[in-house]
Amino acid sequence: MRTAPEHDARMANMRFASVYPQYVKKVESKGRTKDELHQVINWLTGFDEMKLLELIEEGVTFETFFKKAKLNPKAPQITGVICGYRIEEIENELTRQVRYLDKLVDELAKGKKMEKILRQV
Template sequence: MGHRIFTTAFSSVYPHYVTKVERKGRTVAELHEVIEWLTGFDDAALAEHLATGTTFEQFFAAADLNPHAELITGSICGVKITEIEDPLMKRIRFLDKLVDELAQGRPMDKVLRG
């Protein structure tokens, strides 16, 4: 049985990402840049996913994951990303980690593993 987040609509979590980065002085454009880097979704594709209620499972199934995503390390919610075995949960945590780094003010080239 999968985690509840797998069947949660991406559009229901997205506003929390926006709030998190804007509260720390970052922009929606920067958030979209991070999402595009990880998933390959441009603004139009992202808007489509948000409008249609795509679940996280569907969102990442359609994504063209960046080959450098494996460079994302560290912990999220007290769990080391490298220790997450479920591939979908790992992708979700990659996104969470990138959003956290953006909100923490890390330079964009570092966030995007430049």
């Protein structure tokens, strides 16, 4: 699936720090914790809590965030629809990576077991 170049540019230039509080609010409003969110982000990106907070403090864009990440080799197992896009069909790599994160946050908020979210089963 081809996304519009404007959409891809908007994703690349969006600051992770501007979206992170929304992730926290979403999972906490559904009874999950910030620690669980950090576990999910760590699984996808390899960032420990210290590095994650450093990137938030720096105000990095999603483009920089994912350039610095060591994406989990199981990330392509993250499939399905998020924000109207079928993740596995998104051609732009960065946009697909951002949607991987969105999907994991969504699964956490929906109460999925951590083993399933982290693709351990």
